[in-house]
Amino acid sequence: MDRELGDEVIVVGGGVVGLTTAVVLAEGGRRVRVWARESGERTTSAVAGALWWPYRIEPERLVGDWALESLAVYEELAARPEETGVRLVEGVHDGLRLDALGPWAARVPGLADTDEGLSARLPLIDMPVHLAWLRERLGKAGGTVEEREVGGLGEVPAAVVVNCTGLGARSLVPDPAVRPVRGQLVLVENPGISTWYGAAEEPAGGPEGGSEGSVSTYFFPQPGGLLLGGTAQEDAWSLEPDPEIAAGIVARCAAVRPEIAGARVLGHRVGLRPYRDAVRLESELLPDGRVLVHNYGHGGAGVTVAWGCARQAAGLVEPGPAA
Structure with missing residues (x-):
């Protein structure tokens, strides 16, 4: 050396x-x-x-x-x-149960099954x-x-x-x-939501990535607004937000919390997750x-x-x- x-x-x-x-x-x-x-x-x-x-x-x-x-x-x-x-x-993973997770989940304080899904802080x-x-x-x-x-x-x-x-x-x-898994998010003005929400991924067609992509529904209250998601497009490299994908994200989140439908859009985000x-x-x-x-x-x-x-x-x- x-x-x-x-x-x-x-x-x-x-x-x-x-x-x-x-x-x-x-x-x-x-x-x-x-x-x-x-x-x-x-x-x-x-x-x-x-x-x-x-x-x-x-x-x-x-x-x-x-x-x-x-x-x-x-x-x-x-x-x-x-x-x-x-x-x-505080928030909830809709449709998820403790017994579907690995041993680590039992060591997360406050993680519990509820009627809505898996609740956690x-x-x-x-x-x-x-x-x-x-x-x-x-x-x-x-x-x-x-x-x-x-x-x-x-x-x-x-x-x-x-x-x-x-x-x-x-x-x-x-x-x-190492491969990219493209994620697209929409930032909107928060209509008063203080808890996070997430639902399981499901296969997506169209602009979200066809058979190789999936979509999920989640929203996270951040100081700068409510962050809505999302997508998981494998081997997709574009960093440009897709308006059709963005509209789908807003619609899915608004199906959970209707007040999101009228929230003013503040911006769009795209990131490439480094999956291996x-x-x-x-x-x-x-x-x-x-x-x-x-x-x-x-x-x-x-x-x-x-x-x-x-x-x-x-x-x-x-x-x-x-x-």
Whole structure:
């Protein structure tokens, strides 16, 4: 290994997974820089609905522990919602029952079957605020964030490189197993709804993606308005909102809460979830002796597992030099 590289860690990727991983490393005593192709406000994380829930992420046997570890952090952060962007909000998963979930569900406080579905008080995260808070927390720990384009992970000049590039890993690793699952959302003026709602996905035809896509119905009350969703279009790359899809989203949500039908539309959001058959969380030794840690492929649950995965990734980084 090049001795001039020292003990610095460079985290590639500035979304919620990359920033959280960088915070854990920096607070653990490492010198950390984040290289981000885009600033936090322009990442996929920034447009996420961001309800804590293990959605479209595998493998289930590992996801439960990552999610529960993250849940404990968010419950603490919810004491300072204006600062952290995290609130605990009541809601219901329509048609879902506890016995349909994995063992992790029994360890979620307050998760209970009701006549309406599965009721819970869960973290709901205002992502622009949360991403800004993560960057500030990283700065207080001595870390920095730089906007930089990376052509390949091998060109990153650090003793340890942590790959949190999400969908970017498809070309940077390269790993063709990482695929986009397109999600479209509509932001409307909140007509007075204070609880979140979610219903199971179902196959969709037409513009939502034909046999390869699905739609779901959900709404999340965020400080800037009511966020309506959504879609899951596999292998779809367009970031342009589709008006027909948007109209379908509003109609489905209004079927649950009629007052949504007349709500003024404030904006549209599109994000590409970085789905993989299994999250890649492992380390490898590069030919020159440097360490490359992978932490990507979190699908639609990057926020949900961010802290659990960050701590495991940090554990794969060799301990820094003694002070």
